[in-house]
Amino acid sequence: MVSEQSWTDARVVWQYHQMHHDLRPCSVAIGLGSHDMGVADTTVDLYRRGLAPLIVFTGATSRTTQERMPRGEAVHYRERALELGVPESAVLVEPRARNTGENIRFSREVLEQAGVDISSVLLVSKPYEERRAYATARKLWPEIEIVSASTPLTFEEYVESIGDASLVIDMLVGALQRLLVYPKQGFMETQVVPPEVAEAYERLVREGFSSRLIPEWQP
Structure with a gap:
């Protein structure tokens, strides 16, 4: 839940x-x-x-x-x-x-x-x-x-289309981790992450939404 x-x-x-x-x-x-x-x-x-x-x-x-x-x-x-x-x-x-x-x-x-x-x-x-x-x-x-x-969907609509809220949140968290660490690897341009987004990400990781994280780069 x-x-x-x-x-x-x-x-x-x-x-x-x-x-x-x-x-x-x-x-x-x-x-x-x-x-x-x-x-x-x-x-x-x-x-x-x-x-x-x-x-x-x-x-x-x-x-x-x-x-x-x-x-x-x-x-x-x-x-x-x-x-x-x-x-x-x-x-x-x-x-x-x-x-x-x-x-x-x-x-x-x-x-x-x-x-x-x-x-x-x-x-x-x-x-x-x-x-x-x-x-x-x-x-x-x-x-x-x-x-x-992308397909114009709200977060709620996308969760409904996938049928698994936890999986979707895991994917959101994993995608954000890569935005944080991949620029240092030379894979992408740096993106500014607002404090409220970083804080939301960190809370989600603490809540266990971590299956799509790259382990060695977990916060």
């Missing part, structure tokens, strides 16, 4: 993870592979709205997707996009990436090989991964304008 305080803290962290960017037309939409098929659906929706003329789906498989997406996250995303009516010519696939850094680097390579001129990227991720994806892209592709996007 999640306490009222933990629910409040999780909502604070959820809001911080989202960049709240105003969506605008970009050179390409890059959908980051994961267990969440909603990323593919949202990327397609943005394409249909005329916010990007081209889609790149990126991602291999992981422990959480190898059974559900045996052909790879990007391949399954592409198949979903084609089912929804996106023409084959508008979808590129990057099937090797196994982390966010590789998502960015390998997608960039695919676009360069295709001869696509890029000045801006609509970066589509899970809602709680927006800031992490943005910070990684800013580090690895600093000359490109990055606009973050």
Whole structure:
């Protein structure tokens, strides 16, 4: 059972993870592979709205997707996009990436090989991964304008869609830990973490929401 305080803290962290960017037309939409098929659906929706003329789906498989997406996250995303009516010519696939850094680097390579001129990227991720994806892209592709996007859900709606509040909070906490420690490893651009967000994160860790933490970097 999640306490009222933990629910409040999780909502604070959820809001911080989202960049709240105003969506605008970009050179390409890059959908980051994961267990969440909603990323593919949202990327397609943005394409249909005329916010990007081209889609790149990126991602291999992981422990959480190898059974559900045996052909790879990007391949399954592409198949979903084609089912929804996106023409084959508008979808590129990057099937090797196994982390966010590789998502960015390998997608960039695919676009360069295709001869696509890029000045801006609509970066589509899970809602709680927006800031992490943005910070990684800013580090690895600093000359490109990055606009973050995700399925427009509230924290409560996302918990309902997953069906496990504790798991969702674990994922929020794990994503924030990486925002705190990965810049020191050179993996992403530093993000300012407001005191109220840091305090909420620390309380959630003390309450045991720690299954997605990297042990050696626990607070």
